[in-house]
Amino acid sequence: MKLVIVDDEPLARDRLRRMVAEFPGYEVVAEAGNGDAAIRCVREQLADVILLDLHMPGLDGLQVARTLAELDVPPAVIFVTAHSEHALSAHNSHAAGYLLKPVRRDDLAAALARASRPSRAQVAALAGLDMADTPAYVSARTREGIERVAVGDILYFWADQKYTSVYHLSGELLIEQSLLALQQQLGSAFMRVHRKALVARRHIVGLRIDSRAGPLLSLRHCRCSIPVSRRRLAEVRALLEN
Template identity: 30%
Template sequence: MSTETIRTIIVDDEPNSRDELRFLLGSFSGVHVIEEAGSAEKALELIVRHEPDLVFLDIEMPGMSGMDLAASLKKLKQIPLIVFATAYPDYAAKAFRVQALDYLLKPFDEEDLAETMNLVKARLREKNENSETRISQGRTGRLPVDDHGRIVYVVPEDISYFYREERETVICTPAREYRSKMPMKDLEDKLKPYRFFRTHKSYMVNLDHVAELIPWMNGAYQVKVEGRSEEIPVSRNYVKALREQLEL
């Protein structure tokens, strides 16, 4: 993202809603609406092509829904910030499960939009700072993993979690799992510039992939991450620190 421009795409099947949002965004410095789309299918094509910083996304549209589009964007290397802009308040919980940054209701309130744009700017600034930190530390590469005799390079941000199983470390992404002879401590050290958190003596989770925190027993919890069906243990000793990392 440019430090001066927030490249934005508006997705809504109602032209009047797109026009209203474009007009309101015109009052915010640095916001550049680069494209509009009247369907999620068209939006996906534009997002892949332009790699925007921010997408305002309606939910109920003909064909693919905005919620389905948001879920599919998790597969992209450059994932834009998502703000749902909809007339329906009932989708708020689902919106945050697909890691939407915010949720605006129509008709748009200018103060609400201003608060949303402050969130957007803060999150993009944080992403830039994290990126610069990784570059300064020389940690811009990928993690090499042996895969049946081939070396596969895994993008650290794509790792949902990893854990130790007997003499192997299992590295889990939304798409698949890799088994490595690398000790878990060594992998933890390699991934220090990224947002990984120890939830258990044998598990570390990518905080950016966390979707749910589920009470379990005796003060312990379980975590669910985006794109994976299994539940990951959270020892009660780590629960407070985990919530502090996750919650505003």
């Protein structure tokens, strides 16, 4: 995840940068000391998350957030401020998090975890989908009742006999829907790479050829590799090259 840190106080930026460095999977790609520079950095770096000070000279954090919200794929915004009276305005802006200075490590970790889960709008924008035609959740019957997982959190589906496993950011579920039915429901956000596998396009990060196992796909947030059938190989390569 690419992060931009925005604060008019250099010491505050330094502290946040050191804290972010403690969490794997996050990279601070730019820093800014004012709102105009923040907007420029996010656009240039295609940042996923912005840690944004609310109270700054010139454009304040709320104004920056409103401008960034107009991007095709806006970053997740985590507000950081020393002024607790701004909390209501920050929460009303649909931010991914609100942190009060001095920022606590656990609070930052929780906010980053929330920001790492893309909104439905972001998933739709990345996949070029019409949100109205795409379900927001996949539901499964469990011993506790009905559990549902957000489509944006799903890494891949794996079919095995009569059941399909749903592998997502928080674990695994079993459903009875076929891969074909899921592919029709979810559209181009997911790619069929094998007769048993349907993967989220946005999580595909690499392809390698194993001398024994054949083509294997690497997914973000996933330790295992997904087999790719020979007939699907050209399509996967084209996606990665583009």
